Amino acid sequence: MSPVTLHNYLIVGAILFALGMIGFLARRNMIIMFLSAEMMLQGVAINLTAFARFRGNLQGQAFVLFILAVAACEAAIALALVLMLYRRSRSLDISDWQELREAELEPVVDEEPLPPPPPEEPLPKLTPAGKEPAHPQETSHV
Amino acid sequence: MLTLFLQAEPIRQGPLRQLVQDGWPILLLALVGVIGIYLLMPQPGRRRLAWGALASGVALVAGGVLLIRAEMALAETILFYAFAGIAVVGGVMLITQINPVHAALSFALVVLSTCGLFLLQGAPFLMASTIIVYAGAIVVTFLFVIMLAQQEGQSGADQRSREPFVATLAGFVLLGALLIVLQRNYQRLSFDAYLDKFERASRAETSQEILSILGNFEEIIQDLRSEVPEAPAPKTTDPLIEARRAFWNAVHDASFSLKSVPKLKRKLAEAHAAGLTIRSLQGSLVPSAALPLSGNSGPPRNAVANGEPVRGLPAYNVAALGRSLFTDYLLPVELAGVLLLVATIGAIVIAHRHKEAS
Numbered sequence: 001m002s003p004v005t006l007h008n009y010l011i012v013g014a015i016l017f018a019l020g021m022i023g024f025l026a027r028r029n030m031i032i033m034f035l036s037a038e039m040m041l042q043g044v045a046i047n048l049t050a051f052a053r054f055r056g057n058l059q060g061q062a063f064v065l066f067i068l069a070v071a072a073c074e075a076a077i078a079l080a081l082v083l084m085l086y087r088r089s090r091s092l093d094i095s096d097w098q099e100l101r102e103a104e105l106e107p108v109v110d111e112e113p114l115p116p117p118p119p120e121e122p123l124p125k126l127t128p129a130g131k132e133p134a135h136p137q138e139t140s141h142v
Numbered sequence: 143m144l145t146l147f148l149q150a151e152p153i154r155q156g157p158l159r160q161l162v163q164d165g166w167p168i169l170l171l172a173l174v175g176v177i178g179i180y181l182l183m184p185q186p187g188r189r190r191l192a193w194g195a196l197a198s199g200v201a202l203v204a205g206g207v208l209l210i211r212a213e214m215a216l217a218e219t220i221l222f223y224a225f226a227g228i229a230v231v232g233g234v235m236l237i238t239q240i241n242p243v244h245a246a247l248s249f250a251l252v253v254l255s256t257c258g259l260f261l262l263q264g265a266p267f268l269m270a271s272t273i274i275v276y277a278g279a280i281v282v283t284f285l286f287v288i289m290l291a292q293q294e295g296q297s298g299a300d301q302r303s304r305e306p307f308v309a310t311l312a313g314f315v316l317l318g319a320l321l322i323v324l325q326r327n328y329q330r331l332s333f334d335a336y337l338d339k340f341e342r343a344s345r346a347e348t349s350q351e352i353l354s355i356l357g358n359f360e361e362i363i364q365d366l367r368s369e370v371p372e373a374p375a376p377k378t379t380d381p382l383i384e385a386r387r388a389f390w391n392a393v394h395d396a397s398f399s400l401k402s403v404p405k406l407k408r409k410l411a412e413a414h415a416a417g418l419t420i421r422s423l424q425g426s427l428v429p430s431a432a433l434p435l436s437g438n439s440g441p442p443r444n445a446v447a448n449g450e451p452v453r454g455l456p457a458y459n460v461a462a463l464g465r466s467l468f469t470d471y472l473l474p475v476e477l478a479g480v481l482l483l484v485a486t487i488g489a490i491v492i493a494h495r496h497k498e499a500s
Contacts, residue, residue, distance in 0.1 A: 004222045007324060008210045009263065012226045014320040015205075016233055016252070019179075022313035023237030026183060026306045028299040031242050031288055035249045038280065039233055042256045045272075046263075053263040053455045058466045061265050061459075062474075065467070068268075068275055069478040073485035075280045079287050080492035086291045087495075092242075093299030 009050035016043030029092050030085065034078045041071050165322045167208045172318040175201040176310050182238040183306035198234055202227070209321065218262060225258035240300050242288045250281045264457040336366060337417040344410040349403050352410075359397045366393065382420065389416035 016039055023036030045064045052060025082092070089096040098108045162169065174197050181194030206223065232251035239245040253276040260269040303309070343355040356362065392413035399405040467475055 003216045003219045004262070005211070008222065008226075009259070010324050011205075011209050011321065012229065012259065014317060014324065015230050016256075018313045018317035018320070019230070019233040019237055021316060022179060022310050023233075025309035025312060026303040027237065028302065028304050029242055029245075031284055031291075032237070032239075032245050032300075035245060035284065036237060038276070039236060039249065039252055042229075042252060045268075046256060046259055049260055049263045049265045049268060052265070056455050058455070058459060058463050061268055061463055062466055062471050064265075064268055065271070066471075066474060066478055068271060069482060072275055072280070073481055075283065076485050076489040077492070079283055080489040082287060083290070083493050091299060092291055095299070095304065 006050055006054040009046055013043040013046040013050070016040070016046065028094050030082045030094050031092060033094065034075070034082070038071060038075070041067055161322070165318070165325065167204075168318055168321045168325065171201050171205050171208065172314040172321075174204070175317075176314045179234065179238070179314075180307050180310045182234065183303045183310065184238065184240050184301055185306060186302050194238075202230060209325075221258065222262055225255045225262065228255040229259070242292065242300060243285065246281055246284045246288060249284075250277050253277050253281070264455045264459060266457070267460045267463055333366065333417070336362060337414055340410045340414040340417065344407045344414060346407070349400070349406070352403070352406060353400075359400075363393070363397070385416050385419040389413055389420055392416055 020036045020038075020040035020043065023039070024033050027033055027036065045067055048060040048064050048067070050060075052058060052064075085097065086092060095110050098110065101107065178194050178197030178199075178201055181190045182198060206227065210223075210226075229252050232248045232255060235248040236245050236252060239248060253272060257269040257272050257277075260266075260272065339355055339357075343352045346352045346355060392409045396406055396409035396413060399409060
């Protein structure tokens with residue numbers, strides 16, 4: 001029927017899904033985390049359209065349309081939440097919010113090292129130019 | 143012929159060893175992929191970008207060669223390789239970029255190549271709406287938020303990741319599991335192909351015709367090894383084991399009765415019937431004939447006559463998709479509209495700057 005089989009599309013969808021999961025777990029920037037979640041949805045959409053194509057009916061495509069609608073809602077809410085969190089902590093780092101916990105739980109310690117600070121630029125030094133002239137003693141004339 | 147059947151006995155060994163034996167290409171690919179993605183992840187200090195790119199590229203190319211078996215060098219195959227490759231490369235770039243603006247642009251790349259795959263799959267309406275919704279609206283909104291939030295330059299959050307090795311390992315364990323399941327399921331597709339062959343061969347007239355349909359019995363037995371019943375239990379009530387035993391006995395008898403055409407045809411018909419029973423007991427995607435399905439979403443699968451080959455979706459299907467959405471899926475469409483409205487209200491309420499904050 002087609003030179004590219006259903007199996008091939010399912011592999012591509014699985015790879016996109018797994019990459020999105022890695023991005024969601026490993027990144028700290030909230031926006032990149034949400035982009036990774038959207039990429040997982042793309043992988044699922046490829047699977048569903050492939051099933052629609054190879055089974056010869058439209059149910060998979062109709063489902064992908066609903067995924068689109070839910071993804072649009074998710075993006076709107078997520079961006080609103082990100083903006084609100086950014087206003088509170090002035091940063092997009094998700095680790096700023098890891099102290100949210102129950103009162104009796106131990107706090108989570110972020111053990112990963114911070115990136116080394118950039119080396120400070122040494123202040124320019126003027127080369128001594130010639131012999132220092134003798135300063136005339138200032139005397140106050142009253 | 144008898145030695146063949148001895149070879150076709152199921153290999154009794156530990157599940158881990160069998161996993162390594164069956165799926166070693168996938169495990170190797172996943173290992174190389176873990177190394178590549180881990181080296182590419184943003185980390186403090188020196189990133190080994192060249193080695194990471196090399197390992198990921200090797201994993202991608204080897205995966206394309208080993209996993210994807212597209213048939214001929216046709217236009218569709220070439221386009222599939224191009225779109226799938228761009229999508230995967232864009233996905234890797236999305237999760238490894240330090241600059242979030244670049245990450246959002248890589249996401250646009252992923253969306254555009256996914257739309258190419260949609261078009262290859264005969265979904266032109268989905269392609270257009272995905273480009274409009276994702277690449278047009280979502281990516282632009284994300285870029286606005288990034289520019290709003292990053293006026294003072296890059297932050298330390300982008301230059302390091304959170305547990306990159308564990309996260310990468312978890313992702314590739316999931317990917318390896320999915321690929322191994324897909325590979326086994328893909329081999330199961332050949333079972334359907336053999337059932338079709340048996341059915342056609344049992345209706346053939348001469349022995350030459352039967353042999354030209356069936357091909358080599360040696361290969362058939364090698365391919366159908368997974369259908370061998372596990373243990374020769376004397377009495378069982380499990381219908382699946384019974385059906386597997388009947389199927390295997392019929393194939394066995396058929397391979398010994400190549401001389402007599404009527405017996406061969408009868409055994410092949412028996413194998414076909416037992417195989418259909420196995421298929422229905424293992425569960426399949428085809429709904430049972432009792433389920434009412436309307437024809438608006440395409441031909442319902444339970445209405446297709448038995449044995450008729452499945453026809454793919456025609457590319458000209460936008461009008462049919464609209465008819466399906468507004469008949470079968472009318473209530474979900476309305477609910478999706480309500481959901482969008484509620485999400486809009488919620489986003490405005492959440493993002494609204496309150497008086498006391500300003």
